[in-house]
Amino acid sequence: MKKACVWLAIISAIVLLITLGVVGVKLLDGNYDTIIEVYLTGISFVILLGSVVGYKLIGSRCPHCGKVNDTLLGKSKFCPHCGKEL
Numbered sequence: 707m708k709k710a711c712v713w714l715a716i717i718s719a720i721v722l723l724i725t726l727g728v729v730g731v732k733l734l735d736g737n738y739d740t741i742i743e744v745y746l747t748g749i750s751f752v753i754l755l756g757s758v759v760g761y762k763l764i765g766s767r768c769p770h771c772g773k774v775n776d777t778l779l780g781k782s783k784f785c786p787h788c789g790k791e792l
């Protein structure tokens with residue numbers, strides 16, 4: 707799952723760069739018919755944000771009980787839910 711988030715982030719970042727490039731080239735060309743590209747840019751930006759948030763959530767999950775380690779004291783060595791070492 708963690709790897710899937712990383713790949714999703716990479717792919718959406720590439721799509722984002724490509725669509726931004728296409729919009730830029732079109733605008734420089736005097737072509738203002740870029741509504742599809744603008745939508746694609748927005749969608750890929752949302753996917754990128756979502757995958758980064760997902761990665762962070764999965765990254766802070768306990769490998770033993772699967773609960774999110776939501777301790778505010780930074781990275782603790784033990785899970786606050788099941789008490790096992792992380």
Ligand SMILES: [Zn+2]
Pocket residue numbers: 768769770771772773785786787788789790
């Ligand atoms: Zn745990």
